[in-house]
Amino acid sequence: MNVDVVRPAELGEAxxxxxxxxxxxxxxxHNPFLSPEFTRAVGRFRPHTRVGVLTDGGDVVGFFPFERAALGRGLPVAPGLSDGQGLVHAQGSEWDAxxxxxxxxxxxxxxxxxxxGQRIFDAYRTARAPSPVIDLRxxxxxxxxxxxxxxxxxxxLPRRARRLEREHGPLRFVLEATDDAAGSALDTVLDWKSAQYQRTGRSDRFARPWIRGLVHDLLAERTGAFRGCLSLLYAGDALVAGHxxxxxxxxxxxxxxxYAPSMGRYSPGLLLHLAMARAAAADGVDLIDMGRGDKTYKDELKSGETTVAEGRVARLVPGAALAWARTAPVRSARRAVDRSPRLYGVADRVLRASGRWRRPDLVKGVSA
Known part of the structure; x- marks a missing residue:
């Protein structure tokens, strides 16, 4: 096996x-986060994004996207954002991780x-987590x-939808907004999401300009079957929810x-997801993956689960040991909270209280 490390923009059409x-x-x-278009888009905003191109006897047999950080520490592409990670490779190929x-x-x-299905990393998984899905096959x-x-x-939900229509106007759903107003609608959705992060005490992803820029770039991406997908739910002329x-x-x-904070009593998050499922199924989508993490709405909507894993492939070198020392305690604590409903509830209440203390104007923020 030979590996050439390149920037995403250096990959040729072949x-x-x-x-x-x-x-x-x-x-x-079959996950958009593993598509080359995603890695190339991230590479425009994250200069340390790289791709290991694996060859065997001169034939390309795999692509390993990653980000290089300090101490030789490798991270997933778009760390903290990517919900699908791994090696994209030819079937039947085997390597040493x-x-x-x-x-x-x-x-x-x-x-x-x-x-x-990432057998190369079987020995390096340290935890597994369910990822609820809506199966539309x-x-x-x-x-x-x-x-x-x-x-x-x-x-x-039908009762709530009828009430929403009576009080605000007919419901209208757009699966993929591509008109001239899509960018403005996307900013509204991201602002709602930012408010939710702040209200619940979570780190506000959209306070980082590169993430907002990446999302806008992806909205315009149309390469083959890969594309950014902005879905919008309206009641009358009012935007109620988006994804x-x-x-x-x-x-x-x-x-x-x-979703819009003022619309919370109508269960707009559930209405949005159900409208997405209906329209997506009609448009050829097989699976909506709601991602790992415990949320009530996921339990209510899911029809099954896939599994994702976390772990690390470490060499016996000082850089790996230093990286472990810096990150292992945080990961261990997070896993302990995720495994315990009682601890998760306590942590969630603490974060929400922190959010209210920092931004009392967001107490009536939004939730997905």
Whole structure:
């Protein structure tokens, strides 16, 4: 095996075509975050984004996207944002993970959303987490019947939708907004999401200009089946809720959903997700992946789960040890909170109280 490390923009059309072919051939790689377009878009904002191009006997057999940080520490592309990570490779190929990490010039590679089927990293997983999904392969009506049978809130949504229409006007849903006003609508959705982060005491992703810039770039991305997808729910002329995500290979990961604070009593988040599922199924989407993490709305809407993993591939070098010392305590504490409903509830209340203390004007913020 040979590995050439390049910037995403340095990949040629033949290499990009090979990447797309590997991804299309393996269902577990059908994730927009593993598409070359995502890595190339991130590379325009994150200058340390790299791709390891794996060759065997002169043939390209894999692509390993990563970001290089201090101490030779390797991270996923767009760390903290990417909900799908791993090696995109030819079927049947085998490598040594540590040797690959060494060949990429890294002391360690850390992951927190490793997709299924990544055998090369089997020995390096330290935790697994469910990622709830809406499976639309049998059509929306089959999914919807099961969701209604399982959730009283889903059964109550038609009543809430009728009330919303009576009080604000007819409902209208747009699966993929591409008109001249899409950029402005996207900013509104991101502002709602930013307010939610602040209200709940979470780190505000959109306070970082590169993330907002990346999202706007992705909104304009239209390369083959890959594209940014801005979905909008209106009542009359009022924008009620929106979601920005990505789409490729029939998969739409839920990324940034939010709704207008004044509309909370109508369950706009659930209305939005159900409208997305209905329209996406009609447009050829097979799966909406809602992502890891415990949320009530995910339990109410899901029809199944996939599994993602976290862990690290570390070489026996000082840089890997130093990186572990800096990050392991935080990761360990987070896993302990995630595993315990009681601890999770306590942590959530503390974060929300912190958000109210810092920004009392956002007490009535938004929630996805």
């Amino acid at each position: 290499e990009l075509g090979r990447w797309r072919a590997f991804q299309a051939a393996t269902p577990s790689l 540590r040797e690959m990490v060494r060949a990429c010039g890294l002391s360690v590679w850390e992951f927190d959303h490793l997709v299924a 049998d059509g929306f009506e089959v999914y919807h019947r099961a969701a209604r049978a399982r959730s009283s809130r889903v059964r109550d 920005f995500g990505l789409r490729d290979h029939g998969v739409v990961p839920t990324w940034f959903p939010a």
